[in-house]
């Protein structure tokens with residue numbers, strides 16, 4: 001896409017480029033150019049032992065696109081995309097604004113390069129940050145995300161918000177207080193809000209995929225972003241008491257598909273779901289703050 005810069009931005013002084021990052025490796029799987037040699041070497045090692053990651057990355061982006069389109073069509077006009085990654089074709093604000101040009105989006109990532117690229121794109125598309133902004137924050141500190149001035153300026157938490165945590169919670173260790181963190185985010189949501197998640201699992205995957213799953217865990221364990229598989233019950237638990245939007249917890253490509261999936265959806269090893277906070281939205285129908 002023309003608007004995406006083709007070169008990595010200037011490197012921040014405090015960044016460690018001796019290690020691959022999950023954000024840049026994911027960009028590599030998707031065929032992006034915002035990665036360095038260390039990420040490509042790591043990505044090649046992963047692809048050799050876990051060829052399924054390519055399908056995961058493509059199917060995950062397709063799930064994100066379908067979910068955001070569906071939400072925007074339901075009238076949701078505010079999106080908080082946590083663990084947003086390096087901007088790639090079909091970013092959340094672009095998808096949402098296709099349905100509703102007034103939609104607001106705040107991107108959150110703790111990876112320098114992801115944030116720097118998003119800033120560059122927005123400097124062209126929305127230089128005054130009237131509808132879209134990006135912040136660098138660690139999701140494990142919900143206050144730094146929810147109380148950030150850009151979050152507060154662009155999102156009205158008295159109205160429904162779509163909280164996107166797509167392919168990110170498997171980077172949060174059980175010891176990092178996942179349940180408390182998720183509860184804090186869910187509590188911040190008004191009735192009628194949605195939570196969108198996808199997450200790696202080993203439960204229910206074909207026998208031969210167990211080897212790829214083990215290799216994936218082993219390879220990422222040696223990076224700044226170790227990964228954690230969760231079973232279906234643990235993944236469902238992240239939604240707390242939100243109501244599951246049909247079809248519920250399913251494989252990525254089974255969530256409201258818009259085309260037939262050629263293959264066994266369990267081979268992506270990733271579950272997806274959308275939850276809705278019960279209740280009637282207050283001030284429904286109000287347009288987002290300008």
Ligand SMILES: C[S@@+](CC[C@H](N)C(=O)[O-])C[C@H]1O[C@@H](n2cnc3c(N)ncnc32)[C@H](O)[C@@H]1O
Nearest residue numbers: 023026083084085109110111138139166167171
């Ligand atoms: C696999 S990418 C997913 C990108 C995008 N959500 C998608 O689904 O296409 C995971 C992203 O989560 C980010 N991430 C991981 N742990 C995080 C944390 N604790 N706080 C903020 N971002 C995090 C990584 O930097 C990376 O950009």
